[in-house]
Amino acid sequence: MTFDYDLFVIGGGSGGVRAARLTAQDGHKVALAEESRMGGTCVIRGCVPKKLMVFASEFTPDFQMARNFGWDVESGGFHWERFRDHMHAELSRLEGLYEKNAEAAGVEILKTRAVLKDAHTVELADGSTKTAKHILIAAGGHPVTPPIENAELGIVSDDIFDLDKLPEKMLIVGGGYIGCEFAGVMNGLGVDVTMFIRKAQILRGFDDEARGHVADCMQARGIKIHTGCAPTAMEARDGKIWVKGSNGHEDTFDCLLWATGRKPNTRGLGLEEIGVELNRQGAIVVDEYGQSSVPSIFAIGDVIGKAELTPVAIREGVAFHRTVFGGEKTAMDYDLIATATFTQPEMGTVGLTEEEAEEQEPTLVYATAFRPMRQAFAGEDERVLFKMLVSKETNKVLGVHIVGPGAGEMIQFVAVALKMGATKDDFDRTCAVHPTMAEELVTLKEPVRELA
Known part of the structure; x- marks a missing residue:
């Protein structure tokens, strides 16, 4: 059978782009479909903009530190709009590099949604179809909100980079790394931050002593952490959000951030219809080489729900390329990931x-x-x-x-x-x-x- 491509990649994040580039550089015909922006979660709405916000927020204690070292420092005020616009310009620059480098390697980029029709066929948003000998799913993940009335009053991590202005008072629901990172960022930028977390401590899954140390330091910096607490009711009041917690605490906030987890972007891709097995969390079940239950379909990154980290997705992309196109079966090594x-x-x-x-x-x-x-x-x-x-x-x-x-x-x-x-x-x-x-x-x- 003759195919349009040797490889068709769904998803333009770090893992999908790496696999596509390596395969195209070997002389294979490769296409990549991305319905949003090249760079994926990490570059556009995750690691990179978050770290830029971390940098910005760390100047607040640095100003005080400078004074304690003998400097005359006037910190003035933080201009969110100036920073936000500069940040988006940097993200656009990086997005352009992702696209440029992929195309330079020979990857055909299709800026559209693609869904699976069968083991070797994808359908694009305009109704056209493309065939490929191998298909790689690297569609990433997305933040989720809990099933509570008026949950739409809150925002998720994707939205925080586009705020019109910084809130004066903010509630963050969730004690994982995303919630804790943004709590530190917003606190450093002068926002009054409160956290509701269901568990007894932040950062579940990390070393107890280490996460306890982080929690103590966060609270010493002024972040209010309510443990064993989840929102039980919320409503809009005079342009703000009133929230009541399961511990009885209630307050009104300018902004609520849901940091209550992420799910893989597998819904609506046609995976189950063609026999691709998903687990209970909606992640694609793969073997040690990233191969799904349909032999021609592989998956890497957040859609397989293993170690949801950008460097891991990139290495999974490399392992896929070596296994399928390099003649060297390579399993991803998940041991001792820092x-x-x-x-x-x-x-x-x-x-x-x-x-x-x-x-x-x-x-x-x-x-x-x-x-x-x-x-x-x-x-x-x-x-x-x-x-x-x-x-x-x-x-x-x-x-x-x-x-x-x-x-x-x-x-x-x-x-x-x-x-x-x-x-x-x-x-x-x-x-x-x-x-x-x-x-x-x-x-x-x-x-x-x-x-x-």
């Missing part, structure tokens, strides 16, 4: 949490919390946390968790060491770089506790 949570303070983590290590094997816990030189000199109380989990039997480092400035930068290189199988002795033999915060990683001498 992550950074751009809360304020920042958290970097790789490997097992203390709770996971305790269930796995006898473990030694090394930890320290202290005021770094910069904060101590400026008279600030916020402490950083360094934590290392070590196998009692093998001395291998099982996990590292850092909370503090630059945690994301540090954890990247810690991840390299752990991926190489580093032991605690390897860290101990490494000479410290002084004076730095990171030297604590090689000067942790005695365990603070032992997990049986």
